[in-house]
């Protein structure tokens with residue numbers, strides 16, 4: 001018999017006023033599996049993660065983590081469950097009155113009996129992973145957007161949680177750092193058997209880290225399958241998403257007309273020609 | 276016309292009840308979280324510094340000003356029936372029973388209550404409070420408890436300071452300016468008072484401290500709507516907590532004095 005999924009999203013629906021964001025979403029993530037969630041901007045990926053974390057209450061349906069239904073837990077149990085989950089916010093959400101070091105070490109200080117020295121070691125380890133060695137004493141206001149995101153990433157993984165939720169961990173990072181983050185996520189999965197949900201718009205890293213890919217379109221999960229199957233999914237929305245083309249059923253309103261790039265400008269700006 | 280007016284009033288009343296209920300629930304959770312572990316000593320010390328130590332200059336100046344102005348008024352008033360000698364007694368009575376607790380409470384509502392609302396409000400709109408939740412930390416325990424403790428413990432101490440400064444403010448005016456005897460002033464200041472009045476003043480200060488911290492934190496915690504929301508939080512917290520301080524003062528006086 002197959003073991004129960006670690007994260008089980010059942011018939012989840014959420015609306016804000018008249019605006020329906022998610023309707024009847026079902027997702028299962030098994031232990032040690034890495035699910036990538038994709039979808040257009042504003043389709044409710046962040047709302048999905050916030051429901052899983054218990055920051056939002058669904059209108060219908062529920063989310064179960066480790067067999068416990070999040071919405072039915074008392075505050076104490078909820079915090080116990082959250083200790084097992086690391087969440088990386090889209091806007092980083094760093095504590096701006098604390099230094100980078102205190103941010104990353106926050107959960108360690110509060111929830112473990114580690115000595116300050118041990119905490120510092122773990123913080124350094126996490127910061128080194130995301131390429132921010134030596135930024136311990138900086139304040140969040142002194143960091144760039146991408147650096148903040150990486151500190152948020154380090155904070156999420158510091159406690160070595162069993163479950164990780166990443167909300168666009170690589171948006172705004174350069175291609176090299178994007179690959180580094182992708183490798184860290186893969187490494188966590190292979191070495192520690194972490195179960196993860198990653199929201200991303202980056203197709204390359206999505207195919208690298210995903211065991212399964214889900215696509216959310218107009219509040220519904222229209223595909224949830226292995227990367228190989230996803231690539232050949234005949235659904236026109238999936239194909240348009242993979243091509244990254246403005247024309248197709250993906251957008252509600254028709255996109256602006258396509259204009260052919262001019263010959264002259266193309267030759268002037270072709271980077272390969274000047275080599 | 277009348278219907279829509281009634282409807283509006285109804286919505287207002289319901290909204291108020293909703294808020295009052297939420298405030299009660301959040302406050303209850305804050306009080307219940309006080310003994311819960313982990314105990315955060317560093318944060319508590321920081322709040323003691325912010326609420327207590329940094330408020331000393333404000334309390335000093337306002338108490339001095341208020342006690343001196345009050346002494347001037349008393350001397351002027353009592354002069355009309357040749358009873359300047361009563362000024363010291365009434366001054367002591369007024370300072371300990373009302374002026375020190377209420378003026379300190381109102382000043383602190385403006386100084387620390389608003390700061391709490393602004394700080395927590397900013398944390399709310401920048402998702403930092405959500406981040407706390409995700410790091411398995413109860414924001415009410417982490418943010419409310421140190422502020423509540425610091426405010427409830429510090430306010431009585433600040434009121435003691437305020438009484439002390441008020442004593443010397445009156446002393447300056449009545450002895451140095453009006454030329455009354457300093458020995459008589461020292462005796463008269465406490466003449467109409469018993470030790471119970473000091474207890475009452477401390478009880479008031481404690482209650483005001485609780486009001487300031489809970490209202491400030493709650494208002495910040497429930498902030499929404501970006502920069503505008505953060506801008507409204509301190510104002511509304513100062514107005515609300517000042518109002519409640521005055522209401523509580525009336526009832527505490529009524530209950531404790533008889």
Ligand SMILES: Nc1ncnc2c1ncn2[C@@H]1O[C@H](COP(=O)(O)OP(=O)(O)OP(=O)(O)O)[C@@H](O)[C@H]1O
Nearest residue numbers: 016021039040041042043044045046047048090168
């Ligand atoms: N607190 C809220 N109140 C009202 N509407 C909200 C709220 N949070 C999200 N929404 C709405 O829900 C929709 C989905 O938002 P969400 O943040 O989940 O998008 P997303 O898929 O994460 O997009 P992106 O890729 O741009 O981050 C949006 O259209 C937004 O308007």
Ligand SMILES: [Mg+2]
Nearest residue numbers: 045046090167
């Ligand atoms: Mg998002």
